[in-house]
Amino acid sequence: MASVHLSDVTRRFGAHVAADRVNLSVNEGEFVALVGPSGCGKSTLLRMIAGLDWPDAGAIRIGERDVAALEAAERDVAMVFQNYALYPHLTIRQNLATPLALRRLRAWERMPLLWRLSSASRERHARIDADVSAAADLLGIGALLERKPAALSGGQRQRVALGRAIVRQPAVFLYDEPLSNLDAELRASMRSEIVELHRRLGVATIYVTHDQVEAMTMADRIAVMRGGRILQFGTPAELYTEPASLEVARTLGTPGIGVLRATVRASSAGLATACGCVLPLAVHAAQGASVSIGLRAEHLALTSIGDHGALPARVLQVECLGADTLVHVGLYETHAGAHRAAHGEAQPRLIVRAPRGLAEIASLPRSGDVVGVRADLSHALVFDDAGRRVTHDVIVSGASMRRVAHV
Numbered sequence: 001m002a003s004v005h006l007s008d009v010t011r012r013f014g015a016h017v018a019a020d021r022v023n024l025s026v027n028e029g030e031f032v033a034l035v036g037p038s039g040c041g042k043s044t045l046l047r048m049i050a051g052l053d054w055p056d057a058g059a060i061r062i063g064e065r066d067v068a069a070l071e072a073a074e075r076d077v078a079m080v081f082q083n084y085a086l087y088p089h090l091t092i093r094q095n096l097a098t099p100l101a102l103r104r105l106r107a108w109e110r111m112p113l114l115w116r117l118s119s120a121s122r123e124r125h126a127r128i129d130a131d132v133s134a135a136a137d138l139l140g141i142g143a144l145l146e147r148k149p150a151a152l153s154g155g156q157r158q159r160v161a162l163g164r165a166i167v168r169q170p171a172v173f174l175y176d177e178p179l180s181n182l183d184a185e186l187r188a189s190m191r192s193e194i195v196e197l198h199r200r201l202g203v204a205t206i207y208v209t210h211d212q213v214e215a216m217t218m219a220d221r222i223a224v225m226r227g228g229r230i231l232q233f234g235t236p237a238e239l240y241t242e243p244a245s246l247e248v249a250r251t252l253g254t255p256g257i258g259v260l261r262a263t264v265r266a267s268s269a270g271l272a273t274a275c276g277c278v279l280p281l282a283v284h285a286a287q288g289a290s291v292s293i294g295l296r297a298e299h300l301a302l303t304s305i306g307d308h309g310a311l312p313a314r315v316l317q318v319e320c321l322g323a324d325t326l327v328h329v330g331l332y333e334t335h336a337g338a339h340r341a342a343h344g345e346a347q348p349r350l351i352v353r354a355p356r357g358l359a360e361i362a363s364l365p366r367s368g369d370v371v372g373v374r375a376d377l378s379h380a381l382v383f384d385d386a387g388r389r390v391t392h393d394v395i396v397s398g399a400s401m402r403r404v405a406h407v
Helices: 042-050 092-104 119-139 154-166 184-201 212-218 236-241 246-251 338-343 358-362
Strands: 004-013 016-026 031-035 057-062 077-080 172-176 204-209 221-226 229-234 258-264 271-273 281-283 290-295 300-303 311-320 325-331 349-353 370-375 381-383 392-396 399-403
Touching (some): 016 057, 016 204, 042 204, 092 119, 154 184, 172 184, 204 212, 221 236, 221 246, 229 246, 246 381, 271 290, 325 370
Parallel strands (some): 077 172
Antiparallel strands (some): 300 370, 311 325
């Protein structure tokens, strides 16, 4: 086992900076996910760790070695790709054995029949067979060893790709969006299998994905990337509850966070929202400054349009997801003239997580209904005009309840 440390790693492609002075530490046995949109630099970073690309500046350490100048074969890492990377003309047993044969056997020992002439060669082949069988049993593909990849399902092929990495017993596992070709149900089961495999092997793992659900459910820590930089690095819970920026808040969470634009009023006078309401939030920013208020679905509740302190809205869509029901609403400009709401133009959209009981579901509003939306402002997230998290107070009956942003 080994740790991985990146120090000021930079990679440029002409004028484009794919990795911009990236610093990252992955401890022994830790599972770290790199998450972000296409082009953010996460796969470039993984390729540099693997030795498939080289940094223009900075250091990459695996264990005690600086590997930035070493070839991929010298780094003791195993990589699992999105496209399985299996040999179609070989059986599954041969696919699993190939990386071991290339490492452990001399050229003549890989020739048919010749290896049988040497007892030492026969012993090495027997050890390879034992390692292949052990990896196949670990992944539950022992019954598939004599088949070829074309006879396997997508999930079975992905297990074989995992097996090709496992048999090498590497110091570090690297995954480059390995589940993106699978259907939703299979992705969910493979997520669990990879996490269980990591728990049993205890090897440092770096997992690249654009899917924040994969990152949140699998990783010990997550690095959120944009524009070749790591915006924030922490546990899933830390990044969800205490995002350092609006970009991080928008990256994590299902459904996505709702955002309201607002203007800072006089000290302790609240925030004037774009929909004409004043929220009792005192933000530590200059009067007149623009801010964004982030509100997650679980911190919102539906109420009547006339409820004091509720935001007026029209229901746009109701999604019944079994255990959850999500109500999409569009906010209106003012409380006054609520009777015009059904014909007005909706402003910012929010998503409300509705109660789960049967009685509550039966009374859910329908698309087009006018409702009020009440927010639990103790969980509100406030960001300045540049998207940075800012400190704010929740004003309660003339007093303030302090809430500090950890950035």
